[in-house]
Amino acid sequence: MTGRERLAAILAGRPADRPALVLPGGLVTAPCAVLLRELSLERRALHRDWRLLCRLSLALYRRGGLDAAGLPFRLTVESEAYGGEVEDDGSGPFCFDYPLRDAGRWRDLDGLDPERDGRLPAVLSLVRRLRRLLPDTPLIGDLAGPLALASALTPMDGLLKSLASGGAGVCGLLDFLAEGSARYAGALARAGCDALFIMEPAATAQVVGPRLLETMVVPRLRRLIEASCAAGCAAIVHLCGPLTSVAALLDGLGPCAFSIDRPDELPRLREALAGRVFMGGLDAAVLEGGSPGDAAAAALAAARRGFDIIAPGCAVTGRLRPENLAAASGALKRGVR
Numbered sequence: 001m002t003g004r005e006r007l008a009a010i011l012a013g014r015p016a017d018r019p020a021l022v023l024p025g026g027l028v029t030a031p032c033a034v035l036l037r038e039l040s041l042e043r044r045a046l047h048r049d050w051r052l053l054c055r056l057s058l059a060l061y062r063r064g065g066l067d068a069a070g071l072p073f074r075l076t077v078e079s080e081a082y083g084g085e086v087e088d089d090g091s092g093p094f095c096f097d098y099p100l101r102d103a104g105r106w107r108d109l110d111g112l113d114p115e116r117d118g119r120l121p122a123v124l125s126l127v128r129r130l131r132r133l134l135p136d137t138p139l140i141g142d143l144a145g146p147l148a149l150a151s152a153l154t155p156m157d158g159l160l161k162s163l164a165s166g167g168a169g170v171c172g173l174l175d176f177l178a179e180g181s182a183r184y185a186g187a188l189a190r191a192g193c194d195a196l197f198i199m200e201p202a203a204t205a206q207v208v209g210p211r212l213l214e215t216m217v218v219p220r221l222r223r224l225i226e227a228s229c230a231a232g233c234a235a236i237v238h239l240c241g242p243l244t245s246v247a248a249l250l251d252g253l254g255p256c257a258f259s260i261d262r263p264d265e266l267p268r269l270r271e272a273l274a275g276r277v278f279m280g281g282l283d284a285a286v287l288e289g290g291s292p293g294d295a296a297a298a299a300l301a302a303a304r305r306g307f308d309i310i311a312p313g314c315a316v317t318g319r320l321r322p323e324n325l326a327a328a329s330g331a332l333k334r335g336v337r
Contacts, residue, residue, distance in 0.1 A: 002136040003067045004194065010308050011195060011234040011257055011277055019303045021310045021329050022279070023064065024197035025071030026142040026238065030318035032072070035059045047075075050122040054129050061137070063322040065329030068195075069130055070140040071123070074315075078144050078184065079152035081118035082109050100154040103162040104169025109153075112180030114187035124191045131192030141193035141233070143185060145200030146178045146220040147208070153177075156202075163212050171216070178220040182227035189231035196228045197236045197259070204241035214249050225256045236279060240314075247272035261313035263305055270306065279309035282328065287312060288319040292327035299328035 001009070001017050009016040031043055039055055046052050053072060061069040076084075083099035100106065114120045123141075130139055144152070150159055150173055162170035185196055202208065203217045221237065228235040238259035243250065247269055250258070257277035260269065266278060281302025286294050302310045310332060 004136050004138045007068055007138040007194065007309075008234075011236075013275060013277060018332055018335065019308060019310050020067040021065070021299065021325070021332055022068040022140060023060070023066055023311060023316075023325065024068075024140045024142055024236075024238075026074050026197050026199045027312050027315050028073040028317075028320065029315045030073055031056060032060060032320045032322065033318045034320075034322055035063065035072075036318075048119070048122075050126040050129070053122075053126050054133075057126065057130060058133070060322065060325075061134075064325030065333075066325065067329075068138040068140050069134055070193075070197075071126070071142055073318075074142070075119070075123065076144075076152065077119045077123055078112070078149055078181065081112055081120055082149075082153055082180075084153040098154050100173075101158075102169070103150070103154050103159055103173045104167065106169065106173035106176050109176065111176075112183055114184045120184065120187070124187055127188060127191035127193055138194040139192055140195045140197050140236075141185075141188040141191075143181055143188075143196050143198045143224065143228075145198050145203065145217075145237070146174045146181065146224065147203050147217055148200050149177045149181065150174060151202060160208070163208060163216050166216070174216065174220045178223045181224050185224065185228045185233065186231045189228070189233045193233055195234040195236055197238060198224060198228075198256075199238050201238065201240040203239060204243070205246045206241050210246055210249065213246055214252075218249055218252050222253050225254050229255055236309075244268045244272065257309070259309075259311065259313075263302070263307075263313065266305055266307065277308045279307060279311050280313040281305055281307040281310055282312045284312045284314050284316040287316055287324045287328075288321065290324060292323050295321075295324035296327040296331035299331045303332060 006016045007020050056072040060072050225235040235256040237256050240261050244265050259279040263281050286298045299310050
């Protein structure tokens, strides 16, 4: 199977020749330092030049033996397009002002235009270039979930209070952001993405609670998943923390795969969410600080646990070792014994 065929089969719940190894950019907090040195790239320059990003993406994909390509690290382009949080480019102190002091002021924001605003057009150019260079490789794009995006535009403590009150202001903000992200999802699909990795780490029973998860988060997240599927992209939702207690609520998200950070929950989640595809199983610390042998063993252990797609459960940093990814890839290609 080609990589594109493999990931498509897995995400559709069909048999594949082996688990896929992926590393969405949303799970990488900073560019890989080893590859920056090898390619003589400056971290600051990456943030404005999609051609340099493309070089780094290709290097990570090829050196790591990955089954999918995409953005090489987390780019907070959506929040930046709204005037909010931007990623630290390493050039100096990292600080920003929230564009919204109150969720109810969401009408002060301009609607998102993926072909015009901020660095969104640069990301689309990167995806188009990767699609031309890698016709048989699946491309995974990144999206911030509505709650994650809102928390980059207005202080989290105030946002949680607004969520608890259920006021029209916070509902309007989440709906507004979901619609903007739906447009961006469509643009990523048209550019060539096969799947979209949706980050919503705060959407847990621990942070927002089951009631708000059901009434405030799930409907907006479902809207984004529906938009992704309508555009022809599979959706993978990344959630943090314990999920078993809210599995019934997550079932209401519709057709999506789940990226989880707690491998021990997989058996119970498989029972509660029968037929779903699960991604994760790799310890980020092993990819950063372990040996290639450790990484190979971890990948095989994740496959034996029953993960359909092998990936870090939590974010990795710029200390990522490409040789560890390659070892994990090689182990999966040799097969689970």
